[in-house]
Amino acid sequence: MKQPQNTATLFHRLRIILVETSRPGNIGSVARAMKTMGFGELVLVNPRFDGALEHEEAVAFASGAQDILASARIVGSMAEALEGIHFAAAVSARLREYSPPVLAPRQFAEQAAGGGLHAALIFGNERFGLPNEIVEKCNVLINIPANPDYSSLNLAQAAQVLVYECRMAALAAPAMAATPAEPAEAAAAGIGFQGEAASLTQIDAMYEHLEQALVAIGFLDASNPRKLMPRLKRMFSRTRLETEEVNILRGIARKIMGKDPQ
Known part of the structure; x- marks a missing residue:
């Protein structure tokens, strides 16, 4: 809905x-x-x-x-x-x-x-x-x-x-x-199904969770992280993450760490 x-x-x-x-x-x-x-x-x-x-x-x-x-x-x-x-x-x-x-x-x-x-x-x-x-x-x-x-x-x-x-x-x-949009303009404006936008607090918690998972599988060296997390944050900032999408990514992070999604 x-x-x-x-x-x-x-x-x-x-x-x-x-x-x-x-x-x-x-x-x-x-x-x-x-x-x-x-x-x-x-x-x-x-x-x-x-x-x-x-x-x-x-x-x-x-x-x-x-x-x-x-x-x-x-x-x-x-x-x-x-x-x-x-x-x-x-x-x-x-x-x-x-x-x-x-x-x-x-x-x-x-x-x-x-x-x-x-x-x-x-x-x-x-x-x-x-x-x-x-x-x-x-x-x-x-x-x-x-x-x-x-x-x-x-x-x-x-x-x-x-x-x-x-x-x-x-x-x-x-x-x-008040100005009716053309079909193509309506699609570009996001008319149609659209979930609840994730808050900055939710997204920040997702980044922390994702970082822990990347350390757990050895993809990210916690002692020498370089610029991996800033690059990932830059990538996600180009999207408009929704709450359900944040929950999916956190579920993936939990599974990576060997914990079943709650």
Whole structure:
């Protein structure tokens, strides 16, 4: 049976995640950028100072978006930040050798607006950006196509670019949905049987299980793993894994390890 699709607009399905932010003013500025574009869910992962959401500089830079700060959450891990998320995008100016597929902001926004999934934009520390282990957990990497001779955007500026594109895509989505699709377009859009999308938490557990199975059969050397797991994650990130598909892969991993599926 086809799973019911989330009919909420992207305004209610997009989460902004800031990882180890150093400057309280950037948190306030991101909150302001979010509110001007109609988004409200903000999550901070281990900000590098206490009282991040009440800091006077954060409140001042929010400039009328204090309600975004008041409803924001602070969590201690990416697992908590990504709970319930199906489509996550790491935002980075630095391309990675084994990153997930790279999208421009508009491409991400269109996919997030049209898919009916809970999506997240993840921004790293102002100085260090996002570590590879977080990027590898994401479905896509967003690279803003700025001037190559001077591509420096601060955190709040990058967030403003992304939430603007998401607003434009969210506003366009109802009109696009109201336009009848041609048969070929309908097939490409996934009309027909479609299972429930796997969450990032489920997919991350699948990777751990698969890695254990590959070590058990000697295919992966745990002491010298090289780039096998990042390559596998990159391969799977090009798909939209469904919950049942994740369960199948975990069942295979259990069988490899000599344990019957539960």
